[in-house]
Amino acid sequence: MPIVRPLDPSASPLDFYGSELRRLREDAGLSQDQLGSCIFCTGSLVGQIETTKRIPTRDFSERADAALGTGGFFSRLLGLVLRSRLPTWFQPYAELEARAAYISTYQCQLVHGLLQTEAYARALICMNHPERVEEQVAARMERQRILDRGTPPALWVVLSEAVLLQEIGGPEVMRDQLGRLAAFARDPWVKIQVLPFAVGQHAGLLGSFNLLRFDEDPDLYYSESYDQGHMTANPQLIRERSVGYARLQACALAPEESAQMIVRVMEERYGQEPDLDQRPVA
Numbered sequence: 001m002p003i004v005r006p007l008d009p010s011a012s013p014l015d016f017y018g019s020e021l022r023r024l025r026e027d028a029g030l031s032q033d034q035l036g037s038c039i040f041c042t043g044s045l046v047g048q049i050e051t052t053k054r055i056p057t058r059d060f061s062e063r064a065d066a067a068l069g070t071g072g073f074f075s076r077l078l079g080l081v082l083r084s085r086l087p088t089w090f091q092p093y094a095e096l097e098a099r100a101a102y103i104s105t106y107q108c109q110l111v112h113g114l115l116q117t118e119a120y121a122r123a124l125i126c127m128n129h130p131e132r133v134e135e136q137v138a139a140r141m142e143r144q145r146i147l148d149r150g151t152p153p154a155l156w157v158v159l160s161e162a163v164l165l166q167e168i169g170g171p172e173v174m175r176d177q178l179g180r181l182a183a184f185a186r187d188p189w190v191k192i193q194v195l196p197f198a199v200g201q202h203a204g205l206l207g208s209f210n211l212l213r214f215d216e217d218p219d220l221y222y223s224e225s226y227d228q229g230h231m232t233a234n235p236q237l238i239r240e241r242s243v244g245y246a247r248l249q250a251c252a253l254a255p256e257e258s259a260q261m262i263v264r265v266m267e268e269r270y271g272q273e274p275d276l277d278q279r280p281v282a
Contacts, residue, residue, distance in 0.1 A: 007051070013084040014052050017077055022050045024068045039063035055085065055135040058142075082142040085135040089228045096220060096231075098146050102213035104156040106195075106204045106248055109166060111177060112157055114144050115184065115192075120177040123169030147190065155190045158204070158248045159258075161197050164265045175270040178262055185259035193252035194261050202251055203244035211241060 009019035025035050025046070032050070033043030041060065048054035056064075061074040086094055097103065105112050111120060121140045125133050146152060159181075167174045184190045195202065209223040218233040221241050232238075253261060 012052075013077070013081045014055070017056060017074065017081050018050045018052050020077075021046070021056075021064065021074070024070060025050075028068055035064075035067060038067040055138060056081065057138065079142055079145070082135075082139040085132075085139045090224075093222050093229050093231055094143060096212055097143070097210075099214060099217075100153050100212040101215050102154045102156075103210065104158075104213075104245055105208070105210040106158045106160075106245060107163055107208045108160045108204060109162060109208065110168070111159070111163055111181065113140055114147060114155060115157065115181060115190075116140065116144075117173070117177050117180050119173040120168055123173055152189045156249075157190070157192045158195055158245070158252050159192065160195050160204070161261075164194065164262060165269075171270055175266060178266040178270070182259055182262045182266065185255065191255045192258055192262075193249060193255055194258040195248060195252040196261075199251045203247040209241060211238070211245060 007015060007019040007022065009016040025032070028035075030038070031043065032046040036043040036046045039046075039060065040063065045054060045060075049056050049060070056074070056078060058075065058078055061078045064070070064074045065072050083091060083094055103114075110124065113121070116124075118137060118141055122133060122137050125136045125140075129136055147155065164178065168177070181192060184192055195204070207223060209221065212220040212222065214220075218235075219238045219242075220231055220233050221237055222229060222231045224230065252258070
């Protein structure tokens with residue numbers, strides 16, 4: 001007779017997900033193999049998710065909800081599970097980012113996480129966290145779901161020209177990433193400006209940063225280093241960084257010109273024009 005490992009649902013969101021999956025499966029009178037057959041996966045995968053050895057996906061969660069008649073319980077819980085897999089120091093920012101009404105960001109080296117393709121994110125995460133690639137990629141893609149809300153946050157992004165030229169993950173990955181950026185040109189909630197090298201010295205030379213605005217709470221400033229994030233609502237710093245950001249916007253190309261530059265870089269370096277009729281799905 002197999003040994004059933006006891007679960008502590010209070011240990012983490014992932015443990016709670018696993019314990020509830022086991023409880024509801026058993027209440028439905030299904031074995032792991034039977035539930036797996038219902039949701040088109042193996043019983044082994046069901047068992048690994050129940051014992052927190054594997055991270056559930058959105059597809060798995062939606063199928064489990066349908067099979068067990070849980071009314072979307074696992075799909076709703078998944079966001080909390082994946083957010084808990086983000087680096088501990090980043091989680092407070094991610095929670096606030098999800099609540100923000102307006103996000104403005106300057107990025108000097110990399111595409112902002114909310115706009116990354118899965119392959120681009122995977123290439124970045126592989127460099128520093130090869131042992132946690134799948135869960136952190138899934139968590140990053142989950143963050144992007146805030147852009148698919150009925151009323152998403154307004155997102156304004158200023159990218160250094162270096163972001164377009166720094167090849168991440170190889171030519172195919174970078175071509176798709178540039179195509180994704182170009183496709184946002186038609187998104188009414190996302191505006192992208194490119195800050196060209198020709199500008200010279202500018203207000204973002206100290207590095208990347210984000211500003212979050214909320215409907216009711218104070219504005220927040222966020223920046224990060226290799227292993228920690230710095231977040232503050234200090235009014236003086238917010239004022240200084242807001243003015244600095246306005247200067248970056250003034251120096252950068254207009255959104256329409258920026259989209260043209262992104263397409264031009266894509267064509268010149270990778271020889272393919274993007275399809276702008278469809279915004280890529282995160």
